[in-house]
Amino acid sequence: PAAVAPAPAPAPAPAALAKPPVVAAPAPAVERPALAPGETAVSALRIHGERGIELVAEGEAELQRDDTLLTADRVTYREPTDEVLAEGHVVLSRGGDTIRGPKATLVVGDRVGSFETPTYELSRARPPALAGDAPRTVAGSGQADLLRLEGENQYRLANATWTTCSPQDPDWYIKARELELDYDREVGTAHASSIVFMDTPIFWMPWAEFPLSGQRQSGLLPPTFGSSNKTGVDFTQPYYWNIAPNYDATLAPRIMTRRGVQFGGELRYLGEDSQGTTRLEWMPNDKVTGEERRLGSIQHQQRFAPNFYGTLDLNAVSDDGYFEDLSSNIGVASRVNLLREGRLIYAGGWWTASALAQRYQTLNPDPDVRNVEPYRRLPQLRLDAVRADLAGGMAGLLETEFVRFAHRERDRDEAARVVAYPQLSLPMQGAAWFVTPKAGVxxxxxxxxxxxxxxxxxxxxxxxxxxxxxxxxxxxxxxxxxxxxxxxxxxxxxxxxxxxxxxxxxxxxxxxxxxxxxxxxxxxxxxxxxxxxxxxxxxxxxxxxxxxxxxxxxxxxxxxxxxxxxxxxxxxxxxxxxxxxxxxxxxxxxxxxxxxxxxxxxxxxxxxxxxxxxxSRTERLNASVRYQPGFARTLNLSYRYAPNLRVDQDIVGLEDIDVSGQWPLARQWYGVGRVTHSLKDDRITEAVAGIEYDGGCWVFRTAVHRFAIDEDDVTNAIFIQLELNDLAGIGSNPLSLIKRSVPGYGKINDSSANRVFGNN
Structure with a gap:
């Protein structure tokens, strides 16, 4: 039968601070007894000692308090100092944490102590990356020569490893001389460490911090590297700076063997009434063109009052060929008009007023093709109103505008235009019908x-x-x-x-x-x-x-x-x-x-x-079919025909066939690919081929991308990435390319290739 041992006489203190009693049982129960907060239960096959001084439990010994459960062959509990010495097959379970070792000393209430040669598993719920997503548990495990508990959620390990793989024979792990795991900040710090993959060190770090549960964290990010015929071998070493909960920055020096060195950076901020991103890129000297090359981009949103908003979107590059020369993404490389605008909006309930100043930087990377710059709006003023509650069930709409059109080229007409469009309608409807007469000028x-x-x-x-x-x-x-x-x-x-x-x-x-x-x-x-x-x-x-x-x-x-x-x-x-x-x-x-x-x-x-x-002609025909029998099993076939569609300034007409898919090739191997063939020009305009391997706690991806902005301008790019689940992706990430190329693509691992930014 369980007995309650009276607490020892403490030094004078408020009664509320007195320790709860210790419950001692001669044998562990099948179901552990319910304990009051702070109460300690000790059970074993044999218990001896003096209650209130020291209890020694031997044989299937257990010590339980609140969410802490300690099991061992032998447990010695000294109640006056709240100290525990556990020996033989020691297991400490607390919340989502489990630590095992041959010997441990602990101060239970202070949550401090040490384990000799332990193995450990520590898990926390990762917050959803997007609204509506379910939280996901991120578990880290490893072993060490010594593990110290330094308070709630604080661990310090010597000669330790850490991985998100299965604890038994992990494929990859961080190996560090000293490892600090701070679950209050959700940050791990490794000193004199390396990343070991398949028993081979692949990346050495003198000092590194890494996120434990998916939050942002300052530090060096794994490098990205790739290759294209425009840049040569392409290597970027980003550094992430978590300035504040609502500010961060990324510095990204980039080396291209054909072009030279480029310095890039991005600043993001989120305030109570504002948010935005600023991005800069600078190449002092392009070895191919012999010129300095620059990019600048500012996106800002501001709320001045509950119904008064403003936006700013400014983009500029130093020369016409910037994107075509320095990007391996077809969507970026083919950009022609760079937007530069500022906008103010006031929403007054049933009416809205706005002011806009807008212009573009128009690029002409091909000297044989002249892209026409759109007109500038300097400014555009709008006032719109809508009322659905007018007399007789009528609805009213008023659209008004003043805009001044200007152009950089001298041979273009310019003008000021005023528009007013008042409208009245009478919506009528029943359960299975509707009629809406409408008139306006x-x-x-x-x-x-x-x-x-x-x-x-x-x-x-x-x-x-x-x-x-x-x-x-x-x-x-x-x-x-x-x-x-x-x-x-x-x-x-x-x-x-x-x-x-x-x-x-x-x-x-x-x-x-x-x-x-x-x-x-x-x-x-x-x-x-x-x-x-x-x-x-x-x-x-x-x-x-x-x-x-x-x-x-x-x-x-x-x-x-x-x-x-x-x-x-x-x-x-x-x-x-x-x-x-x-x-x-x-x-x-x-x-x-x-x-x-x-x-x-x-x-x-x-x-x-x-x-x-x-x-008697077909003006347009689009047809597509998708076969998707399961996750990561997708085949797509589409056909497009538009003989009179103006594709760009000099190309009219389009006819192509597009085939893409993702499919298992063998156990854990997946193939992805896409081919777009122009039937009009009888050539391949874009092709993607890649393979993925799902290692459980890691994924390897490689992809080759070939696209043609025009018949004489072809870009080839190679992407290679090793993604270590819930840590980082090493190499150039082809995921955005694959997702864009293969509709219905399924990401084969539930992790982020770049955990710092919280991307999926």
Whole structure:
């Protein structure tokens, strides 16, 4: 039977500080007794000694207090000093921590002591990287010659190892002369250490700090390295500086064997009312061009008051070929227009006011291709208002704008433009129908500074265009069954009539206007042009029909089919550039159709087609299919055809086929790849090939990327990375390339390649 040993007489102290009694039992119970906070229980096959002075427990000995459980062959507990000497198969369990060793001395209440030649496993919950993510446990383990407990969540180890692999025969570990694990700051510090992979040291560190549970931490990051035909061998050694909880910086010196040395840095900040990023890159001398090269980028968001905001987005490079020469990413290398703008926004509930100053730096990396710089807006002022609670159930919308268009080139017209577009609508709807009549007047005024080439055209132009539309639709649904499965089928017909009279607009320059691509969203739009320099005339009716098959059990949309056609009752007279543009007239000449859905649990299809009955030609066709039977098993096939699409300044028309996928090759080996082949030019425009190996607590990835900005400008890049789970990634990270190239890609390890930034 358990007995309560009275506490020894302490020195005079408040009664509340007196130690709880010790419960001693001659044999361990199957279920441990419930203890009061601070109470200590000692159990064993044999217990002897004097209660209140010293108890010696032998044979399956246990000492328990709060969340601490100590087991050993022999436990000696000295109650006056709260000291414990444990010998033989010692195991200390506390929260998520377990330490094993032949011998340990502890002061239980102070959580201090030492273990001789221990092994240990320490685990903590890693906070979610994104809102909605579940927390994940990060466990570190290892062994040491000596482990000291230095208080709550504090460990110091001599001649120690640390890894996130399985404790038995880990594939990689940090080996350090001295290792400090601070779980209050969630930081590990290694002195005279190295990273050992497959029993081979691969990286030596005289001093390093590393995160224990996924938080940011100052220190050297593992280097990145790769190779491309533009840069040669490419090596970067970043240093991360965690300045404050809401400030951090990264310094990234970079060495390229073909180009030379580049210095880069990024500063990030997050305040109560502001956030932003500043990025700088500087190369004193490019060995290929013999010139200094620079990049600067500032993104800032500011809240001045609860409804008053501002943004700043400034980007600049020193020369036209900066991205093409120094980037191995096709999305970056093909950048042409660099945005520079500042914006102020005030949201007043039912109205919004904004001010914008905007310009671009336009790059021309190819001397044979001239990219046209967009017009500058210096400034643009907008005032918009919307009310859905007007008399009679009506809704009102007002869009107003003043903008001054300027251009760097002297042979371009400049102008000040004023726009006012008041609109009234009467939304009406029932359970299975809706009707929305709408009317408005689009007013535009121009004050144009003409150049010599257009000097004969008017400098002041005013245009008023009434716009009337009627939008209506029905919604039907029924329960049905096909192939033994139950579905909810919908039928959604829609009619949209638009009437816009023609106005002469050929004397108005094009400042911000282009023609929209025809699509399902656009066939229900009021204007076929973007911007306000052209208001397209219309006297047409759009008819569309959509049907969906929704799985009655899961709610998954198994099939979606839609078809639409626009019928023209009069010729279109408004054009962008000249009267030779194709004008659609007579019966409807555009048929749009789409088919898609998750037709089985493993197959998803999506397709879209645009057919012109006037010319009997297919204007656009996109079709794709994905087969995804399981995680990290994905095959994609897509086809794109758009003979009249303007790809860039000198290229019209596109037809290509794209194949990509991720698939297991053998046990723990995965292959990834993508090939995009231009059928129009009969050449491969982009190719990615890579392999991944999942080692459980580490992943090896390598990928080769080849892309062509144009036929004569091809870039080849090689990525090689060793990712050590919950520590770091060594090498150049191909993950962003692989994710972009393979839709449905599954990351084969639940860890971050760059834990400092908390990325997934």
């Amino acid at each position: 689009h007013y535009t005024s121009y004050d144009i500074d003409r150049v010599a080439a257009t000097s004969g055209k008017p400098e002041s132009i005013t245009r008023s265009v009434p716009i009337v539309s009627l939008d209506s639709g029905l919604f039907f649904e029924r329960e049905t069954s096909y192939f033994g499965s139950d579905y909810l089928q919908t039928l959604e017909p829609r009619l949209f009539y638009l009437r816009v009279p023609s106005r002469e607009q050929s004397d108005i320059p094009l400042f911000d206007t282009n023609r929209f691509d025809v699509g399902f969203a656009q066939i229900f739009a009021e204007n076929r042009y973007s911007g306000s320099d052209r208001i397209g005339d219309a006297n047409d009716l759009t008819a569309a029909l959509t049907t969906r098959f929704i799985d009655a059990e899961t709610g998954v949309e198994r099939l979606r089919a839609l078809i639409g056609q626009r019928y023209y009752f009069s010729d279109q007279k408004v054009y962008l550039y000249d009267e030779d543009e194709l004008r659609r007239a007579g019966t409807g000449n555009e048929i749009l159709a789409g088919l898609g859905g998750r037709i089985t649990s493993t197959v998803t299809v999506d397709s879209y087609a645009q057919y012109n009955t006037e010319t």
